[in-house]
Amino acid sequence: MTDPPAESQRTARPDGQPREDGVKDVDRAAELRADLVEKLRAEGKIVSPAVEAAFRAVARERFLPSDVPLETAYAYDDAVVTKRDEHGVALSSVSAAYIQARMLEQAELRPRATVLEIGSGGLNAALIAEIVGPQGRVVSVDIDPEVTDRAAKLLDEAGYGSRVRVLVADAEHGVPNEGRIDAIIVTVGAWDIPPALLAQLADEGTLVLPLIMNGVTRTIGFRREGDHLVSTSVEVAGFVPMQGAGRHPERVFVLTDPNGKQVKLRFDSGVPADMSPLDAVLATERTEAWSGVTIPHRTSFADLYLWFAWHLPGFCLLTVDDGTELANERGTWFPFGAVRGGGFAYLAIRPAMEGAGVEFGARAYGHDRELAAMALVKQIRAWDRDGRHAEPVFGYWPAGTDVTRIPADAAVMDKTHGVVTISWPAP
Structure with missing residues (x-):
């Protein structure tokens, strides 16, 4: 795990300019960061020492626009939009702290792991880098070069530039020059799971993604079970939708x-x-x-x-x-x-x-x-x-798998590259 950036570094804004009253900002940020971690622990979003240590180490404000108040940077459930289109629609954002923590826990990351993040911003990649350690590998991709340029710059300024590889890529087609990946964390709303990503996921790997199902999104942690995926955890959250080939317009x-x-x-x-x-x-x-x-x-x-x-x-x-x-x-x-x-x-x-x-x-x-x-x-x-008193279980069956083995009590939803299933255990 890397050391936190030095005090003199943390007085800089994300745009590289010094903050006014930098020492005061550093002290206030440290106080808010500690409070946030305690809140995330109390609410059960942080449960592991590794995720807790990452949240204590990474200065969130360094990855947000300079006009974002520290109180917003360290809020429990405030997402921050970092790019909009000409109509004001959000194209890129930094997720709320609670869902970042929850997704990192869902991914079950470990030291030395290779992790792919889809949807760049910098902050989440820094948290992942803290968890997998200096001998781990983090690759962060986004389809928008403006987003990746910003993420790479902020990661470099925060001391993570050598730890995170930032690429412009459409994740629908996988990530070139990368072998098998231990964990894939998708931070944009995904309508389907691309076959290229599944091909790169290690047999014992984890996939965490916000899956859009008939307009409703759930962030699901998946593991392989034979030829299909089965959910291990579920969280309620909303995300900026996927762009590129994986986009599904309503x-x-x-x-x-x-x-x-x-x-x-x-x-x-x-x-x-x-x-x-x-x-x-x-x-x-x-x-x-x-x-x-x-x-x-x-x-x-x-x-x-x-x-x-x-x-x-x-x-x-x-x-x-x-x-x-x-x-x-x-x-x-x-x-x-x-x-x-x-x-x-x-x-x-x-x-x-x-x-x-x-x-x-x-x-x-x-x-x-x-x-x-x-x-x-x-x-x-x-x-x-x-359905009221039971947490549903999701499955994903890629095209070509034996769908006759889908449980009889499961509801089925067709996707482009396979089917999603849901089952509610009997009350």
């Missing part, structure tokens, strides 16, 4: 209300063949249906919309314009819905449990609104019965 359908405001339905897959029955749907009467399924306040229900993504035909994500009826009712619904014929429904909540929680239900528009609402309610009840 389809967006626009619904316009009587005032000209828009609700957009975003489909990852399973797009209904005919969306014309939803023309002028927002001008129709709205209905509600309630499930009887309740949940206390401040309790995660992230697996509910994962369940929808796998079991609800016509599943989609919603974005809404200010001024729409939905926008005016924010706080009473969530942006997950489904289309059924001439109706579309979305997940809604209302107070329950004598004010200590909420009940899940659906609101719906269109001449098939009752059908759409009840489809959603049916799956809320199914999740409550079969």
